[in-house]
Amino acid sequence: MYQGSCLCGGIQYEYHGEFDEIAICHCSQCRRAQGTPFVTNAPIAADRFVITQGEHLLKSYFSQPLKRRVFCADCGSPIFSQRTDHPEVLRLRLGTVSGDIQGRPGYHIYHDSRANWFTLNDDLPRHAAGKT
Ligand SMILES: [Zn+2]
Numbered sequence: 277m278y279q280g281s282c283l284c285g286g287i288q289y290e291y292h293g294e295f296d297e298i299a300i301c302h303c304s305q306c307r308r309a310q311g312t313p314f315v316t317n318a319p320i321a322a323d324r325f326v327i328t329q330g331e332h333l334l335k336s337y338f339s340q341p342l343k344r345r346v347f348c349a350d351c352g353s354p355i356f357s358q359r360t361d362h363p364e365v366l367r368l369r370l371g372t373v374s375g376d377i378q379g380r381p382g383y384h385i386y387h388d389s390r391a392n393w394f395t396l397n398d399d400l401p402r403h404a405a406g407k408t
């Protein structure tokens with residue numbers, strides 16, 4: 277079981293599963309949402325994810341009609357994204373997990389949208405856009 281939280285600690289969560297898949301996303305929306313050259317997201321089963329504190333602090337921003345990005349209303353930490361047409365999957369922002377995790381990034385997506393100022397030093401598969 278993993279635990280995590282936002283920066284201010286108002287939101288606490290547990291994830292009762294493994295990180296079987298970790299994506300590195302370079303899309304411009306993720307870059308803006310995170311303020312970083314890319315974001316590390318893990319698709320997880322929504323029914324294995326529990327908000328244990330601070331449910332009232334979860335705020336959603338719809339960056340696309342069917343995709344909400346959920347963050348802390350107090351400190352702004354991005355927690356996960358969720359498609360309303362696939363609510364059973366959350367894409368957890370791995371930087372909010374406390375402690376060490378098992379599992380490692382498996383691939384890059386939206387590589388064509390990457391920031392030109394960050395040099396990647398890995399040989400993971402690079403998908404120009406989304407993973408098909
Ligand atoms: Zn917070």
Ligand SMILES: [Zn+2]
Nearest residue numbers: 301302303306
């Ligand atoms: Zn993205």
